[in-house]
Amino acid sequence: MNDPTRAVPDMPNYPPDEVRVNDPFAVALGNASLLGVGYLMLRRRPLALAAVVVSVVLVSRLVSTADSAYEVAVLVWWVAVVGHGWFLARRGGGGGGGRGSARGRRLVALGVTLPVLLAVGLLRFDASRIGQSVTDARERGDCAGVLSAQDEVWFGHRIADAPLSARGDDVVRACDRLRTARTDLATALSGDTDALKQGFGTLASVLAEPGNEKTVETTLDGFLRGLPTKDSCETVTVTDWLHDRRRSDDVLDRSAGTAERTAPGALVGCGDDLMADDSWEQARTHYQQLLDRYPDDELADRARKGARKATLSIELANVRNLLSGGTDTQPEYCSHPAKYSGAKPVGKGTNRALFYASDEYSIASDYPKRFPGSWKAGDADDAVLVVCMGEETHGPSVETCPYESESSGALSYVSFHKIEIPVKVYEMRTGKLIADRTVRIGGTSCPSVFYAEAGSDPGPRYVDASKSDVNAAFRPLVVR
Incomplete structure (x- = not known):
């Protein structure tokens, strides 16, 4: 028989900050770090591990390919794990939230996620600054400035903004190709037409990529400033190639103007050098070339005199040869x-x-x-x-x-x-x-x-x- 006077035991009276909770906001915030923190709050360790693995794989692919599609995939994955964490917490899934206040869990999640998001944000901002520096340097035609700016990029920038960092790499590669072109064109100044063709081919291929006009122009200007060279005949070889080059209706056609200004002096100078070496046929060819191409040039009179002198030398050499040849004593x-x-x-x-x-x-x-x-x-x-x-x-x-x-x-x-x-x-x-x-x-x-x-x-x-x-x-x- 029950004793009506017997006291009913009191229910445990836990403090408010020790109630068992599954806070959707804390779980979603923890998952926003892409480190599976929200799943750990729900004691879903396999999900947490899977989340980290997928995040690492997506970020790795993003860094290695710099494909914007992977950037979108990371964003979709981020939304997915945040939403999934919220859904699981609302449904009450998991092994229990454990003791602790909702506020405390939110602070923990915020303590993990906020540095991650802040770091990504700052790195994207810094990557944008570097990208702008690269763009400005390229627009100035300053490949040295491009390399200096892009050297600031490190792995963190590539994680935060892989496509932008990759675009900077593309500009650097273009500058590397222009450096190769610069070397070829420097060799070409010695009269090497193969190097000249190779150098202009590289310039054309870099110019075909948008945004490289100024860097190509700067490289071309450096080459053109080397004309005329100390050797007039080597200069003629270069200007002849430039004169015969097919026009491309772009900045590379500026080379033709330089060739037109440089060629007359080089042709006369080369003709004079060949005359000094008794190479009269070649000398006359160079003088005549000036007269054919630039009949109104101020050096035309000098070329005519040179051609006349070369012709006389050729005739005299031929006559002397005929007078010394033959049989017996009659030439x-x-x-x-x-x-x-x-x-x-x-x-x-x-x-x-x-x-x-x-x-x-x-x-x-x-x-x-x-x-x-x-x-x-x-x-x-x-x-x-x-x-x-x-x-x-x-x-x-x-x-x-x-x-x-x-x-x-x-x-x-x-x-x-x-x-x-x-x-x-x-x-x-x-x-x-x-x-x-x-x-x-x-x-x-x-x-x-x-x-x-x-x-x-x-x-x-x-x-x-x-x-x-x-x-x-x-x-x-x-x-x-």
């Missing part, structure tokens, strides 16, 4: 004459000449020694005429005289003839044949004694031509 010139435009024209008075006999054993081979010095040229550049003397033959008979052989006493009649020599005279200035005649040389005949081989017929004999006889015969050829 090739006598059968294949050529002009030397620098020679004096044939005129009144004495025209200095170069004399060549048919061979060294001919009678005529000795004649140049008898000519007056005023007739004889010392070299091709001093000659007005080239006189080619053929093989001598017997001309008209002058006198026939009887001679008695000392050995046999036989009497022979010997005829003495003038000396006939076929002669071709060429004007050095034009290379044209101006005289083709036979020179007839007289002299004394019927000497008292002459020598002949015993038992042989003396045959016809040449007159004995004196120096005056020889000079009289050849004078009309050289004196007018």
Whole structure:
């Protein structure tokens, strides 16, 4: 039987701050750290571990790919775990909230999440500042400034704002390629057209990427400032390539203007250098190139004079070669004459000449020694005429005289003839044949004694031509 006076035991009277709670706000706030803190509050350790793993995987993929899709995925995941934590806490899921006030749990969650969110926010802000510095440097064409700014980026920036950090990396890579282009273009200044082509190809590929106009322009300007180089011929090689380069309707076309300003001086300078090295053909080509491309340039007169000088040098070298070649002693010139435009024209008075006999054993081979010095040229550049003397033959008979052989006493009649020599005279200035005649040389005949081989017929004999006889015969050829 129950005792109505027996006291009913009192219910435990816990302090307000020790009630068992599952605070949705604290759980959601804890999960907002992406570290699974909310799940730990619910004693859902597997969920907490899974949340951390997924967060790490998403952040890793975001950092490694810098793909904005992963940034969106992280944001979606963040919303999902926050919402899921709130839902579980509201439903009362989990192993109990444990003792502690809602306020205390919220403070714990805030103590974990707030530093994380604050760090992400500050890092995104700093990444934005760095990104702006990179952009400003690129717009100034300052690759050194780009590298300096992007060097401030570290792993935290890449977690907080991977796409922005990756864009900075792209700018750095573009600058690295421009540094390679700068090296190629520096090599190209030595006349290396392969390096020049490679350098411009790199500039074009970087320029095709938006935003790189100023950095490409700065790199190009650095190259163009190197023109002209100290070596005029190397400069010509570069300006020729730039002149022939196909236009691209962008900043790279500025190179054509520099080439136009630089080429005339380089062409003349290279022509002068080649003239000094006796490379006359190449020198004339460079002079003529200036006259063809820039006929109104202030250096055109100098180029014309240079081309004329080169032409004369080429002609003179050719004539000298022809005069020294051929068989025996008669040079090739006598059968294949050529002009030397620098020679004096044939005129009144004495025209200095170069004399060549048919061979060294001919009678005529000795004649140049008898000519007056005023007739004889010392070299091709001093000659007005080239006189080619053929093989001598017997001309008209002058006198026939009887001679008695000392050995046999036989009497022979010997005829003495003038000396006939076929002669071709060429004007050095034009290379044209101006005289083709036979020179007839007289002299004394019927000497008292002459020598002949015993038992042989003396045959016809040449007159004995004196120096005056020889000079009289050849004078009309050289004196007018």
